[in-house]
Amino acid sequence: MSEVRFLLDDAVVELRDVDPTGTLLDLLRYRLRRIGTKEGCAEGDCGACTVLVGTLDDQDQVHWRAVNACILFLPMLDGKALLTVESLGKPGALHPAQRAMVDHHGSQCGFCTPGFVMSLYGRSIGACGTKGKSVGDVLAGNLCRCTGYGSILAAAEAIPAGERDDHATVVALTGLRRTETLSGRYADPLSGSIRHWHRPLSTDDLAELLTAHPDARLIAGATDVGLWVTKQHRVLETMIFVGDVADLATMNETDDGLRMGAGLRYVDAAEPLGRLHPDLGELVRRIGGPQVRNAGTIGGNIANGSPIGDTPPALIALGATLTLRCGDERRTLPLEDYFIAYGHQDRQPGEFVESLFVPRPTSTTRIAITKLSKRFDSDISAVLGAFAIDLDGDTVRSARLAFGGMAATPKRATNAEQALVGQPWSEATFEAAAMALHDDFKPLTDVRGSSGYRLTVAANLLRRMWLAGTGETVSVLELADV
């Protein structure tokens, strides 16, 4: 069986000869003629292509997530339910979310509007990651160039919350349930090659598949890999989709710490991470927009080895360890050791990231994690500083200072750490550490910041940690409205 089956408004859609890196956006727009879903960027940054994807859990509950259709590959849809803007209402019979947007003048050119409507609708039905969130946070992945957002925010407040009746969806999704790995082959007319793909459902199956196809590309949320296809036009020959590997997305929170499966999505990791330390929760809030956090995984963020990924420096500072698996073999290493050089990680063919363990900070550990970017929401870090400093009374017992954006990999600042250890918790100590940073890093100049700026702010982040300890308000995000 190689067809991909999913529900569109509770009707089954079956796709054969599926291009495994064909996007849902193109399917909707050019094959199903659901043209309400728009392309604004084809890279996950604008939200014009926002749709809701529903997944059935073991308890027969449907979990709806807002995601970007432009970087969602077709095999990822198998067994799921899909809602687009056309699912809600039509002129004359608008859904309350649509009605509110009309009444509050929430559309001008209208091109971003369907995406906003879907995010707002998701919020109204309590979709993943929306509960307890401000409207601004729920909309952080939707760009509008016309309205200035005020009218959309006003519309949001006017939309009544309501449960979605998922009865029919549950029944239909149950009919689409699979128990075995779904595999497919695609004779690609453009590349001329036969491309293979697999969608396993358990970690054991994944391990076996990857041993059999050690050169296969793993795809989790595709928030990185999607862009290789839409922007770089890369042709992936063999792919293993891991997004539905249930036991890769588990987590276990104990007194010792938090174990997270590599397949855990940001949206599901946010709260437990926030319980380890609030700065971690705040960091996850600022990764991508909700659509990216609803798809992207912690494992993908680490595995891709990016020097500007947000979770690695933070988790390194907290002393996380990484478990890799190949077949039935597992090995565990300190997270920082995984990153060897730019584009080069300690991962062997046939090996995958299975899980991550983050120890719970002790009561004597002071932590500060700060992401610096041009824009607060949905931006990539220019510099990320993550500091965990363990105190023995007023003396620094140990320090782990990790940075993103300062080197070719996420990296600890060993000189600055040494400047802290054994010293009193004082302004002078932090000043010395800040100065020592100059020996730790020679950052690059790029579109996100100059080398000089990066060094200056990296040092200032240490000073800021000290000042925050004195009770000073240090972040513009902390200010109440005026």
Next chain:
Amino acid sequence: MSDRDPGLTGAVRAPLPHDSAEAHVSGGALYADDLAEASDLLHLAFGQSPVAHGTIRAIDLSAVRAAPGVVAVFTAADIPGHNDVSPVAGDDRLFADGEVVCVGQALFVVAATSATAARRAARLATLDIKQRPAFVTIAQAREAGSLIEATQRMARGDADAALERAPHRLTGSLELGGQEHFYLEGQVALATPGEDGQVHILSSTQHPSEVQHLVAEMLEISHADVTVEVRRMGGGFGGKETQPALFAAAAALVAAKTGRPAKIRADRDDDMVMTGKRHDFLISYEVGFDDDGRIEGLRLDLASRCGATTDLSPAINDRAMFHTDNCYWLAAVEIVSHRLKTHTVSNTAFRGFGGPQGMVAIERVIDAVALHLGRDALAVRQVNLYGAGRNVTPYGMTVEDNVAPAIIAELAESGRYAERQVAVAAFNARHRVLKKGLALTPVKFGISFTTTHLNQAGALVHLYTDGSIQLNHGGTEMGQGLHTKVAQIVADVFAVPFDKVRITSTRTDKVPNTSATAASSGADLNGMAAYNAAQTIRERLIAFATRWRQVPEDTVRFAREGVWVGGDLVPFATLCRQAHIGRVSLSSTGYYATPGIEYDRAAHRGRPFYYFAYGAALAEVVIDTLTGEHRVLAVDILHDVGRSLNPAIDLGQIEGGFIQGMGWLTTEEVVYDDAGRLLSHAPSTYKIPTANDRPPRMDVRLWQPGRNVEPTIHRSKAVGEPPFMLAISVLSALTHAVAAARGEAGCPALDAPATPERILAALAR
């Protein structure tokens, strides 16, 4: 008269939603890429220059032609007529021929069976381009004397002498970045061949007529053989004034050559690389002033990066000069404007059209004066305002409608300016890391195309015998609500409900020879043209009703409930049907040309503007002196739209314009590398504001006494561009916050966009 008080039907001045709002929210509004695709449709992609400047020795396209799915490839050699997609100067090539002048310049177009096939194939060409030295920055071009036109000078009085005499004198400079339009819908065009060599083009363009003319001349066919249509754009902001011609021409060429429909839809990154942006500027000033901060003499030097070709840069830079006075009387002033030719994509129109850059210059001068004297910046602004006996602009136009002083005073009061300055100072005294700034800046923006002949418009109105109305005019809808406003105007003429008026696509075969929908003039021009068309029909109906029922003319009255004819109520539809039977034409064109404007460009003297639009904004910001991060905390806006045609749409324009301006001055950074490659070519690297960047408190109000002194349509004022410049208050407030953090007299050299990096730099300077 068009300035009679409307309101019979409530159509005009009512806060009606956008006419497409229900279609927008339900996904049913059709954009150019949304039509069902024909089975033989060809998808296009451009091959682009990887270098900024060079001579083409050879382009080997064999691999491109051989790629799967490719049907045809065309280059400059295949163009039957003019290889030109430029608005004025004739210097924008459809495909490079001999020379490449910027990275991303189109070299050829690939037509294939799918967009992916075309895009992949376009990368397979083997290019032999001899690289030549490229000027990327303003400084490089200036050093080399590379200009798109002669340096312009606008002056009044003896600035040198005034500077000599002035009690105080300051110099300074400022770098002001460009801006990417980031319309959510990228450039797109669909060309369909018709019979006998004709072609129809669906284009996302603010200027259908220009696309029509360029395509015709490119294909060497008559204008009458080309029809360009646009129902709506997914945003324009000036970025679809001249830029769509490139895309439309490529599609038209392929359609003409292959006989198949052809569509080009620019990928976002390609769109950002290949299309022009707002001009970035280098500004320097020398100002002389008295103890109160009253400006006595000013010398301003404006240098802008125009890019590789002329595009609209002359008019844009003129408009920058026109707005260096903003609301202030400059007795002795010299403004020099250098228009630099660089090997970067040609910069183009963008909301404000140079005006914002000129206005930032003078507002920075005022802040510098205030900070130098240690005086309140609002007080310095107020002593410099235009007033009696000091009301002539540097280009010789008398400011007859000066409402800036009143608006500023009202906003200072309602926004509690004085009280909040005290609170800000107290906050700054209490905080070591965070510092606040507060600023109130005004806007005066000139309305009209400064190229006088562009100030004309046409419309076409049809009544059908069921009483429904079809409206067509030369303006294009890009989200600004133009169609809604014009339909309100027409509905009001006949006293029918708004939804009786069906607005249709803008088409060059309905209203010919139109101007771009630009310069904020859309409603002023097209609204009046449509009003005139509707009025013509209305007069015919009145004349008919008089004959039909043998009643005096003044007993015929259009009302919400129908048409009163000599005391009888006749349903509107009945009157239409009867008039048709009575052989009365129910269709009319309408035309309008703005009166009273003239401008001598050689002397930079005259009355280029019909009137001015005004507003003022008060912004409060906070900066982090350790990281340079900042936030806009609160904004109060009072803006003059004259008598509003639609307050909901106007408020939307004001808020949207403000946020877009705020983005320009804060998070949006256009970055090129030394080789002239755009590094900020995607939303991952180019950051427009998100919902959370909107100030947590934003209070936007229309200025209630507003009424245009000129007889514009229902005494309204243009609103598209002016509010963009309200955001200068944010840059000013940031400047004051940095100054507070530095704790020394003088104005910090804060460049824009004020990214965290630039704020830190300004703190350290």
